[in-house]
Amino acid sequence: MSKKTSYQLMQGNEAVAAGALAAGVDFFAGYPITPSTEIAEILADRLPENGGKFIQMEDEIGSIAAIIGAAIGGRKALTATSGPGFSLMQENLGFACLAEIPIVIVNVMRAGPSTGLPTSPSQGDVMQARWGTHGDHPIIVLTPSSVEEAFSYTVKAVNFSEKYRNPVIVLMDEVIGHMRARVSLPPAAMIERINRVRPNMPPEWYQPYERSASGVAPMASFGDGYRYHITGLVHDTKGFPTANPNEARDNIRGLFAKIERGFREVCLVDYELMEDAEHAILAYGSMVLSARSALEDLRQAGLKVGLIKLGTLWPFPRFALEHYLPQLKTIIVPELNMGQIYREVLRVNAGKAVIEKINRVNGTIITPDEIVKTVKGIVR
């Protein structure tokens, strides 16, 4: 390419804000909380410059409520928070799942539970992101492991939320959020923007929850002439509350079906040195950085170790594991929690390979050396 690539020094949280703008986000509501606040500060400046809207709400309950309201008004809306705020958002996250409102929540994780270790790194919210709100619901959770991915995954999160009419969570380590790196971001014209499908039928024919062939119903904005009802109650295809068992079944199963249909697309997975690998490190977020570094040492020592890097945590990309299981003797899962993805790996593995976990919950990270030591200890 003749065109010169331009580089910039950027923080993970800055990259999230840049990704949001690149994806067409034009509404942000939030409440200050470390280590995510930079995202709010940057968007408070940048959104009005582009005609977008920013509002600081009274708490995180109000923040997620406001972005849902804005999305119903036709905006692409995002909020950013950390553990304590994410806990407060669970109630309305469930509303957005059931009412099928496209929103994006960025959770820059800090060590918990409760106020925890502000604001040391942690990956403790993995299961909360999956099951934090009550009731059966599908969710998409992406987790970047570099500053560049903080940008590109935020774009993807916005696009997936629009395409599937479902909340998407960007679950980011504090390490990635506050890390600065030299990045080259793609020009605006190169960025794919997906917009929700809107109805094109006359309003009297419109049924807001009548799924099209894609499994997703077209979504009208309030004020566009399609007067309809949105509720957090289980509803029929017209959006009206129902207690009819068949309609209730169709409502809830429809939520799962649309995400199952998009399963391969929303599962972001990368493999490094896996072709001849007999052992694999399965990592996500900041643990990818430690694993990658450990990988060099281990390969130099003659050990056939590879890396399975999860960019999507939920739905769990089981195929990534299943594909390599026949050739693997050992899988090592380093996590900054007590083993939340480890259990998923155990489930998919079903007794085939030896699974080892490395856990850390004291606010520090797992270093490459520790991974090297653990792997050597197990493999020899």
Place this chain on the structure above:
Amino acid sequence: MISNSQLVNKYFRHSKKFPHIWCPGCGIGTILGNMLRAIDALELDKNEIAFVSGIGCTGRAPVYVDFNTLHTTHGRALPFATGLKLARPELKVIVATGDGDSTAIGGNHLIHACRRNIDITTIIFNNYIYGMTGGQYSPTTPHGDRAYTCKLGNIERPFNISALVEAAGATFVGRTTSYHTLQMQNIIKKAIQHKGFSVVEVITHCPTTYGRLNRKGGAVEMLRWQKEVAVEKSRAEKMSPEELEGRIITGVLIEKELPEFCEQYDTIITRAQNQTRGKLS
């Protein structure tokens, strides 16, 4: 004025399965009906009205009427409405909420919406009790009165909602009762026309729980009580504190002009864009 059958034909959802969920004698239908009469008198376009609610008996109001309707989570109608209004300032956003929904679980959102002065009309249906869950005491249950969670009498002091929202900065506050239907229509009309955050507190009755537990009689007796205790503001001003004891002051209590949130945000957009252009040139 629009007749009842015209009202039903014009504003109710014919494809929705009726009957409604409210008990016989409930005051919510009266308030909803008079809200619709106020909207009809203002000749508002149905496409431009967003009707938002939380949870509880009042929360069920939007589903029956033919607007853009949003039935949210408990206590959260106002932040949903805030996001919607800021996203689409051309919409007329009306919130229906009960006393528990707006002043207990949603109390924080209520005071901040008042403070922000965003152009939303909030109608608070105050029946002194949690009706949908079967009659537990709410933040407006009078001291000494009974509910199923205070059978020996309420030891908490109630909120005066109109005073609360006035203190929090609402720029329009009106109070009426479900007996005073013409006054209710007029106040709701003014509240919708008001530029800024407006609150209409409607004192209403729940004969099924509050009325039965406190021996207030049926709906007719409770309406008669509303008629007897209500004092219009202009008359109340001439009365002594002793005379006002136990009375409810009604009418437009507060009406003032202050900068509205969405309009102010538009000036922020203009200033931010001018700054950027300045940087580029």
